[in-house]
Amino acid sequence: MVIEDVxxxxxxxxxxxxxxxxxxTDIVQFQILDWDSAFFGMxxxxxxxxxxxxxxxxxxxxxxxxAGVKLAYWASAPDDEESQRAARACHGFLADKKTTFVMELGxxxxxxxxxxxxxxxxxxxxxNNELESLAVEAxxxxxxxxxxxxxxxxxxxxYKLWILNSTNRRMADAVLVVxxxxxxxxxxxxxxxxxxxxxxxxxxxxxxxxxxxGFSLVHAAQEWARKKGLKRAxxxxxxxxxxxxxxxxxxxxxxxxxxxxxxxxxx
Ligand SMILES: CC(C)(COP(=O)(O)OP(=O)(O)OC[C@H]1O[C@@H](n2cnc3c(N)ncnc32)[C@H](O)[C@@H]1OP(=O)(O)O)[C@@H](O)C(=O)NCCC(=O)NCCS
Numbered sequence: 001m002v003i004e005d006v007x008x009x010x011x012x013x014x015x016x017x018x019x020x021x022x023x024x025t026d027i028v029q030f031q032i033l034d035w036d037s038a039f040f041g042m043x044x045x046x047x048x049x050x051x052x053x054x055x056x057x058x059x060x061x062x063x064x065x066x067a068g069v070k071l072a073y074w075a076s077a078p079d080d081e082e083s084q085r086a087a088r089a090c091h092g093f094l095a096d097k098k099t100t101f102v103m104e105l106g107x108x109x110x111x112x113x114x115x116x117x118x119x120x121x122x123x124x125x126x127x128n129n130e131l132e133s134l135a136v137e138a139x140x141x142x143x144x145x146x147x148x149x150x151x152x153x154x155x156x157x158x159y160k161l162w163i164l165n166s167t168n169r170r171m172a173d174a175v176l177v178v179x180x181x182x183x184x185x186x187x188x189x190x191x192x193x194x195x196x197x198x199x200x201x202x203x204x205x206x207x208x209x210x211x212x213x214g215f216s217l218v219h220a221a222q223e224w225a226r227k228k229g230l231k232r233a234x235x236x237x238x239x240x241x242x243x244x245x246x247x248x249x250x251x252x253x254x255x256x257x258x259x260x261x262x263x264x265x266x267x
Contacts, residue, residue, distance in 0.1 A: 030064055030072065040154060042070040050077045050259070054086040061090055065266050072266060075259040084260065092262035095143030097239030101253035105197070105226055105233055109252055115212035117186070119220035122175040127163045130184040131177070135163035138203040141238040147263050162201060163189070172200055176220045178213055188217040190224050197225020199235035202244075209243075218251040 029048040036044040045064055052060065057074075064072055074092065076083045087094070103109060122131065139159040144150050166172035166189040178186035185208045189200040199221050204213040225233050237244045239258060249255075 030060055030069075032067070032069070033073075039158070040071070040150070043068045044071045044073070045069045047072055047074040050075055051080045051083045052076075052086050053082050054089045057086040057090050061264060061266060069266055072264040074262040074264065076262060078258050078260045087260070087262045090264060092264050093147060094260055095147045095263045096141075096261035098236060098259045098261045099239045099245065099255050100234060100236050100257040101245075101248040102196070102232060102234045102256040103251075103253040105222065105231055115215040115219070117178045117213055117216035119176050119178055119186075119216055122167060122177045122184075122187070125168045127160075127167045128184070131163055131167070131175070131187055132160050134184065134187045134203040134205065135159045135201050137206065138201040141241040141244075143238070143261055143263065149263075149265055159201075166200060174224055176217065176224065178216060180208070186213040186217050188221050190221045192225075192228060192230060193234065195230060196232040196234045197221060197228065197230045198233075202235075214243075214247045215251065218247065222251070
């Protein structure tokens with residue numbers, strides 16, 4: 001199975017089934033996610049509006065239930081109290097405070113300092129074991145790991161698939177690595193996402209953290225984007241991932257968007 005594309009959270013579905021549920025005078029939408037449904041073996045949908053009152057959310061969930069949806073994602077507006085109340089009332093699990101960091105790559109915004117680690121491109125089409133382990137590490141705060149109803153096995157499979165689809169260049173334009181004693185101890189995947197140098201996965205070996213590997217990897221990702229002529233850089237992470245958030249802030253990014261990402265398990 002192949003992940004075809006990456007959006008802010010993880011990926012876009014291969015085919016989209018849009019559903020419209022009439023609620024009073026408003027139209028509230030949800031969308032079946034074909035790729036997610038096939039991967040996790042159950043019908044998964046995303047709720048499209050980012051603001052809903054409790055009654056509206058209850059009705060969308062009822063419509064999704066009729067459509068056989070077992071798991072629904074909702075990227076809700078964190079500053080909308082009514083939506084947050086609705087999510088809690090409908091037993092949503094707050095799986096991710098999804099945070100998008102952005103920065104301009106102009107001359108007034110110098111790249112992060114590299115800290116001296118040699119970062120090189122990984123050119124094999126398939127990842128080795130070290131790269132796979134780092135990819136799984138990159139997902140430690142992922143909502144697919146935070147949600148205990150998703151098995152560890154499925155989470156690991158997802159991140160191994162992500163790095164495979166990065167080394168084979170389906171989801172990334174380059175995979176950059178740091179080696180020490182012949183072993184890969186750090187990696188970052190990058191792609192041109194609509195004109196922005198986008199970091200997909202990034203991780204430093206657990207035994208090597210705090211040694212400025214993160215700085216060197218982000219610096220390399222920014223340099224990669226600059227060389228491509230890109231004017232912006234971006235990365236999405238989880239608000240709970242303090243180390244990653246601090247790293248991006250220190251490297252010149254600023255948090256531009258946050259979303260409270262809920263999971264609803266529909267009995
Ligand atoms: C995030 C990560 C890549 C940072 O790598 P690292 O090599 O340890 O980071 P560095 O040594 O280069 O640190 C750079 C800056 O990041 C921040 N930082 C790193 N680790 C931190 C921690 N545990 N707590 C708070 N801030 C931290 C600091 O601001 C640090 O700057 P400073 O040393 O001047 O204070 C690493 O923690 C990691 O691999 N985490 C697991 C995977 C992951 O969460 N990936 C992110 C997915 S979006």
